[in-house]
Amino acid sequence: MEKFQSHSDKYPYLVLRAMSGVYVIKHPKNPQISKDQMIQWGKGESVEYNRRTCAVFSASEAVFIELDGSVKNSSEPPSGGIILTH
Numbered sequence: 001m002e003k004f005q006s007h008s009d010k011y012p013y014l015v016l017r018a019m020s021g022v023y024v025i026k027h028p029k030n031p032q033i034s035k036d037q038m039i040q041w042g043k044g045e046s047v048e049y050n051r052r053t054c055a056v057f058s059a060s061e062a063v064f065i066e067l068d069g070s071v072k073n074s075s076e077p078p079s080g081g082i083i084l085t086h
Contacts, residue, residue, distance in 0.1 A: 012038050015054040016045055021081040039063055039071060054078050 012033065016024040028041065035057060042053040042065040053065045054077065062077035 012055060012057050014038065014042050014045060015056060015078050016049060017052045017054075017078075018084065022084065023078065023081050024084045035063075039065065043069055 010027060010031075012028065012031070012035075014026040014028070016026065018024050026045070028038065033041070035055070038055040038057070042055045042063070045051075046053045046065050046067060046069070050067065052067060054074075055063045055065065056077040057063075059077065060075045062074045064072045064074055066072070
């Protein structure tokens with residue numbers, strides 16, 4: 001199986017799952033944002049849009065944020081699908 005390309009090579013960024021296979025990519029206004037601030041931003045976006053989000057810090061570091069606010073560290077950021085830019 002072929003590996004999907006990452007959504008962006010400019011880190012960090014936030015992935016908002018619009019629907020199955022469709023993602024919105026958001027970059028922070030301040031690229032020096034801390035990991036905790038990125039996760040909090042992701043939680044806020046998750047609540048505001050009622051969608052799962054993922055804070056991506058590198059090609060091998062991401063934090064998935066569920067609708068209930070729980071987080072899961074991952075070494076595999078989301079990839080593939082249709083990308084909408086914001």
